[in-house]
Amino acid sequence: MKCAVAPDMLHSILSIKQYTIQHPHKPTISLLLLLLFAFALRVIGLDRLSLAYDEAATALMARATPAEIIAFHWDAAFEHLPVWVLLMHLWSNLAGQSEFALRFLPALAGTLLVAFVWHLAHTIWPDKPRLPFLGAIFVALAPVLVYYSQEARMYTLVVILMLLSLLLMLRLYNESSWNVVIAFWVINWCMLGLHYVAALGLAIQALVIGLHALFIGPVRRIPWLKLLVAYVGAFIPLLLWMNYSPGFRATLEVVMEAAQETTITWQYFLGDLWRELSFGAIRWQPPTAKWGYTLAPLVLAGALIAIARPGRTRTTQIGAWTVVGLSLLPILSGATALRTLTPRYILWIAPVCYLLIAYLAATLWHRHWLPGLAVMLLVLGVDLIALQHYFGSYRKSEYQDMTAYLEANGDPDREILLLEAPRQHLLARYYLSPDWAFHPMPTLPLSAYWPITAPLIVPEEEDQRLLAWLSTFDGLWVSYSSESEVDQGEFLSKYLTAVAYRQQCTQWLDARLCHYVSPQHLTPIALNPVPTLFGEELALTNMQASFYPSIPPATDLMVQLDWTAQQKPTLDYKVSLRLLNADGTTVAQADEYPVGPLLVPTTWNAGDEKPGYSAVSLPTNLPGGHYQLQISLYDGSTLAPTPHIEITSTPGEKPPTTAPITVAELHVGDTMQLVPVR
Numbered sequence: 001m002k003c004a005v006a007p008d009m010l011h012s013i014l015s016i017k018q019y020t021i022q023h024p025h026k027p028t029i030s031l032l033l034l035l036l037f038a039f040a041l042r043v044i045g046l047d048r049l050s051l052a053y054d055e056a057a058t059a060l061m062a063r064a065t066p067a068e069i070i071a072f073h074w075d076a077a078f079e080h081l082p083v084w085v086l087l088m089h090l091w092s093n094l095a096g097q098s099e100f101a102l103r104f105l106p107a108l109a110g111t112l113l114v115a116f117v118w119h120l121a122h123t124i125w126p127d128k129p130r131l132p133f134l135g136a137i138f139v140a141l142a143p144v145l146v147y148y149s150q151e152a153r154m155y156t157l158v159v160i161l162m163l164l165s166l167l168l169m170l171r172l173y174n175e176s177s178w179n180v181v182i183a184f185w186v187i188n189w190c191m192l193g194l195h196y197v198a199a200l201g202l203a204i205q206a207l208v209i210g211l212h213a214l215f216i217g218p219v220r221r222i223p224w225l226k227l228l229v230a231y232v233g234a235f236i237p238l239l240l241w242m243n244y245s246p247g248f249r250a251t252l253e254v255v256m257e258a259a260q261e262t263t264i265t266w267q268y269f270l271g272d273l274w275r276e277l278s279f280g281a282i283r284w285q286p287p288t289a290k291w292g293y294t295l296a297p298l299v300l301a302g303a304l305i306a307i308a309r310p311g312r313t314r315t316t317q318i319g320a321w322t323v324v325g326l327s328l329l330p331i332l333s334g335a336t337a338l339r340t341l342t343p344r345y346i347l348w349i350a351p352v353c354y355l356l357i358a359y360l361a362a363t364l365w366h367r368h369w370l371p372g373l374a375v376m377l378l379v380l381g382v383d384l385i386a387l388q389h390y391f392g393s394y395r396k397s398e399y400q401d402m403t404a405y406l407e408a409n410g411d412p413d414r415e416i417l418l419l420e421a422p423r424q425h426l427l428a429r430y431y432l433s434p435d436w437a438f439h440p441m442p443t444l445p446l447s448a449y450w451p452i453t454a455p456l457i458v459p460e461e462e463d464q465r466l467l468a469w470l471s472t473f474d475g476l477w478v479s480y481s482s483e484s485e486v487d488q489g490e491f492l493s494k495y496l497t498a499v500a501y502r503q504q505c506t507q508w509l510d511a512r513l514c515h516y517v518s519p520q521h522l523t524p525i526a527l528n529p530v531p532t533l534f535g536e537e538l539a540l541t542n543m544q545a546s547f548y549p550s551i552p553p554a555t556d557l558m559v560q561l562d563w564t565a566q567q568k569p570t571l572d573y574k575v576s577l578r579l580l581n582a583d584g585t586t587v588a589q590a591d592e593y594p595v596g597p598l599l600v601p602t603t604w605n606a607g608d609e610k611p612g613y614s615a616v617s618l619p620t621n622l623p624g625g626h627y628q629l630q631i632s633l634y635d636g637s638t639l640a641p642t643p644h645i646e647i648t649s650t651p652g653e654k655p656p657t658t659a660p661i662t663v664a665e666l667h668v669g670d671t672m673q674l675v676p677v678r
Contacts, residue, residue: 038114038140042107042149047099050400055152056426057451059097062088064449077250083193084154102152109156110149114140116163117351124319134358143280143386144350154194155347161191162201162348169205170315181230188234197345206231208325212318276343279386291382302356326352398509403431412436414474421482422452459491470518481511497596501558501615522546527676529663531647534633539564557616563594565608569601574636577616580628590616624669630660
């Protein structure tokens with residue numbers, strides 16, 4: 001993929017450009033070719049990436065009835081107006097809810113952006129014949145717009161409505177038809193119903209109109225009444241929702257408090273935010289994302305030239321000022337007041353910024369083709385670097401892979417899934433088969449459709465539930481995600497390590513999946529070691545082991561160690577279990593606190609008796625032969641080995657030693673046998 005993306009794209013771009021030069025009287029054909037190219041770029045691999053959390057939320061919420069959708073968004077905090085989910089409800093009934101279907105409408109909107117930018121460029125600057133093509137090709141390849149065209153959210157629809165709103169504003173500025181006012185209302189009602197932060201873009205339009213007319217443009221012959229009615233009417237539905245919706249009022253209160261507490265610097269808005277808008281709003285960006293910074297001077301240069309050359313018509317003047325305002329004012333407002341803005345909330349910056357770069361390139365090209373071509377190649381070079389990464393190794397979520405792994409390795413008849421930070425339940429409902437039962441941690445009712453904001457885990461309310469599940473089921477799978485939200489002390493992972501065998505943990509991009517095996521459902525093999533005192537403080541009194549799974553080939557050796565504190569421990573000891581082959585090489589090893597990190601030894605008291613559970617993962621295709629299972633203790637801080645002595649020894653009979661104790665032999669052949677060693 002990395003080898004093919006850049007050459008194929010470059011060949012397509014040059015073919016379109018060559019056709020445009022040879023057929024300047026056929027812009028419709030050129031635009032059609034660009035639209036086909038943009039559409040192909042956005043639908044290729046549309047379902048290759050797993051859904052992220054917000055996309056799964058869209059899918060699940062769209063399954064509710066329209067009345068339920070409206071009622072939920074009316075009352076829920078941190079939710080937008082219900083237009084997007086209502087639209088996806090209708091679309092899902094027609095097209096289904098595959099990843100491709102969920103993302104198709106954003107991909108279609110992202111494609112149509114190319115046509116709207118072409119039309120906007122021709123409307124504002126009709127005297128620049130190259131500008132529509134340059135603006136359209138830049139938008140067709142813009143990494144951030146390709147990215148959001150392949151996300152099952154409303155952002156590209158908001159951008160296309162913002163551009164349509166701008167086009168209608170330009171008509172309002174020059175016409176007096178009330179039909180345009182009504183169309184302006186409808187477009188902006190839809191836009192604000194998709195995302196209420198789009199009100200910032202609408203406010204910037206109104207501000208530019210007022211400032212331009214007051215300081216620069218002619219006041220006469222401007223339909224002020226219709227402009228006033230248009231903009232006031234566009235805001236009325238949003239203002240009513242904001243005033244009466246309990247959910248929005250709760251959201252606004254939290255956001256304002258967070259904005260006051262959050263320190264956002266110019267470095268973010270001129271650095272990180274710009275890198276995301278230019279290189280692509282991609283999580284975990286690669287080092288090559290810094291190339292996005294090279295486009296910022298081009299935007300500023302295009303803005304200065306557009307303002308310095310006001311044009312002959314009123315449409316060119318107000319249009320240029322509005323494009324500049326929509327490009328730069330959101331960054332200014334974000335750095336000074338609206339500190340919760342993120343690139344996806346103000347995505348309309350991207351097409352107008354690329355339009356300003358196209359304006360710069362077209363202006364330079366008019367003077368000499370070489371600097372204009374240089375600007376074009378620089379933009380396309382950055383785009384191709386970003387797109388090659390996005391269509392190559394980039395992953396935004398691995399939840400689909402994680403659930404596929406769970407389906408392949410888990411047993412829904414004998415195991416259950418726990419979801420730490422319960423908002424995962426939307427992704428789990430989307431990807432997991434109905435055979436799986438899952439429970440949230442902390443325990444709370446789960447809705448069939450809606451996101452969940454969970455309280456903190458209270459350990460004394462959850463420990464008995466965990467023990468009951470371990471008593472009922474052979475094992476628990478736990479998906480850890482966003483521990484900082486509900487489990488800042490990591491109680492869940494620490495407690496399960498203390499009461500069950502942690503067989504394995506696998507780290508995925510946005511979650512960690514761990515498997516815990518219940519000690520109550522295994523067939524133990526008594527090892528009966530000689531009672532041994534470590535460091536004159538901890539006594540190993542008993543030991544047993546089990547194969548997991550019990551049917552060969554086993555993948556883990558589960559070892560239970562029973563400890564007694566002869567006196568209050570002064571060190572946080574760690575237990576090391578090692579499996580050695582005939583030449584003494586370690587082939588498997590497990591190191592852990594005696595009963596896990598929840599109760600380190602220094603928290604024990606004299607006389608405490610506690611079982612500890614350790615899982616030794618056996619190598620795949622372990623060769624036949626005899627292997628020794630050894631145990632030792634060491635200081636968890638200094639790693640110094642802990643001396644030990646047999647409790648049954650006569651004082652002074654044997655000196656303490658730090659040599660590991662061999663407790664069993666593992667015989668590997670057609671079957672596996674664990675033989676105690678005394």
